[in-house]
Amino acid sequence: MTTIHRTDTSLFGQWWWTVDRWTVFALAAIIGVGAVMLLAASPPVAERIGLEPLHFVKRQMLLLPVAIAVVFFVSLQPPRVIRRLALALFSVSVILLALTFVMGAEIKGARRWISLPGMSIQPSEFVKPTFAVLTAWLLAQGKASARFPGGLISVTAFAVIVAMLLKQPDLGMAVVVGAVWFVQIFLAGLPILLVVVLGALGLTGLFGAYMLLPHVTSRINRFLDPAAGDSYQIDRSIEAFANGGLFGRGPGEGTIKNWLPDAHADFVFAVAGEELGLIACLFIVMLFAVVVVRSVLRVTSEQSLFVILAAAGLATQLGLQAIVNMASSLHLMPTKGMTLPFISYGGSSMLALALGTGMLLALTRRRFGGIEP
Template sequence: MNIFSRTDTSLLSDWWWTVDRWLLMSLALLIGLGILMTFGASPAIAEKLGLDSFHFVRRQLAFLVVSLIAMFGISLLSPLSVRRFGVLLFLVCLGLLVLTHFIGAEAKGARRWIRMGSFTLQASEFIKPAFIIVSAWMFAEAHKSPGFPGWKISIGLYCLVAFLLIMQPDVGQTVLITAVWGGMFFMAGLPMIWVGGLIGAGLVGLISAYLFLPHVTSRIDRFLNPESGDTYQIDTAMNAFKSGGLFGRGPGEGAVKKLLPDAHTDFIFAVAGEEFGIIMCLLIVVLFAVIVIRGMVNLLKETDMFTFLAVAGLLIQFGLQAFINLGVNLAVLPSKGMTLPFISYGGSSMLALSLGMGMILALTRRNIHQTCDPAGRGWRLV
């Protein structure tokens, strides 16, 4: 039974009948699993830090409420409003990235967070969806108006964002943004000579990071030759998967969360593998795949270049971030502190991902036989 009647012309009813409900359901399942894993993984970490057992659980639930409200609100927007919001968010995030360099809290030799009371804001999480929207707009305008320097503006903005991230330093986020931006550039129709140039520049950047950033050198060396350094976290994660087997040891019975300091963030997938087994791991992977594939299917008949590039870029970012986290947990990629979308604990990550998913839901709403509300509030049936 449907919640709203098709004759209901309210904004909420319009949203329900035009939003991709399969995508919405997949997101809901993924978020539900994330809350389940936070309940399982975080109490042991909290107790080790001398905090109340459900300290991280309560914080994550609070982050989730704010994030869901933000996701829903953005999903109501029209494409024009999504673009405006993305541009505004991008400008704010640029300022925050600059501010982070001067007043950011230092941890493990990096400045990536701004403390706001008990909350730490990581601006690099929010710059990702914002930069994708701005780049999609620039590429679309360049395609629409050949004389408009959208390509050059996008390249300049990318260089600025990459520079600010390297200054923190945050090589992982830089690589992620580079890969997403390069994919969007390719889909926007860049000449093949640019493809070779971008690949060459990327290789030069990775080699430079390896040569001049000690923590990058250490992580790559340990990945290529585990005997060259400490691989405790990766070894512990792999043992967790082996211990869990097919069906897991049972909820709350895992040991890895008591051994790894990042069990509720970077290595929460290992906790899932130990307590719920390969079955749970496969379910999580399938949900990520369904969200990405479902979103891409919605673009098959899309004729607006901005919408196509924006949604494709946001989905690539979402899928690639999940791939990196899973790859690290499974020891097929060098260690990198990157959250598993909607599963790992983290307020900045949760809110930033919700903003991106809200944009995807807004841009993929069915608009056949519909027109954009002049007030910019969303799609109104006609």
């Protein structure tokens, strides 16, 4: 077995001794669980829609090495490169997001995807991590120089992004982006009165979505009263957790996935509940908690406001996305089509998450006793 010494000056050696290894181990475990669950959950879904059993497995496994390479490459970069990379990719993502209204493929009544030869891209997935880093830079620059309108630019960019997401419509994505942005402006030292005002505006916006968007109204009504509409998927999801018990039926031995339409994506946590059991599900929750908590702890002594806000935003985004997916599967909140990071099937989601976690690892790296410059 090869040992990596602290004196190792190779690229990997420098990375290994400066990155947060607990976070790396947790991410590797999450990716491993994702591979197992994809093999278990996706074949029945593929067969139901007339594809070969391993169709989704092959597509995801082709992208997995690319995602791992993205995590490693991006995590090598210093914060200044992360900032520039986020700005460039955010600009491209916003352009692609706007193009969804012109050339986007309509799926289940929403235009969120752009079809390219051999693949489809969901631009909003890439907007999430890049906007978090961009907002961190704008707020940090606004604090550093009173003449730089960082806060105003951030508010404007946020309003434009949310408006575009709601037009698709994708309320869930808009809520995640809004929650991350709110956390960042709160940490940046926003006056408490404005925090209350913005919180009230957010709640007002959610109420407006409930009143004006039929699909939101339906989902919330079904959450409050299952008899108010079709609750087939969530009923099967709860049944899967009940069948799994403490230790599960074993990988590949579940049956609910044979009837659960989105077993490989939005409801993969339910498949994990049936096949791996409660203990394993709690372990998955712990893995995400390790990534979020370790990332936050790594920047508690950081002097750069940009690094603090960017790392906090990216960690919040990852944790919130995981919470939304798992809570939806457990009927703790209205169902929302959002992937479980690195576990659900989804190419755009995996690559965007790889970008986000790579930036998170880069921002929390240490060198010579301090955060890397």
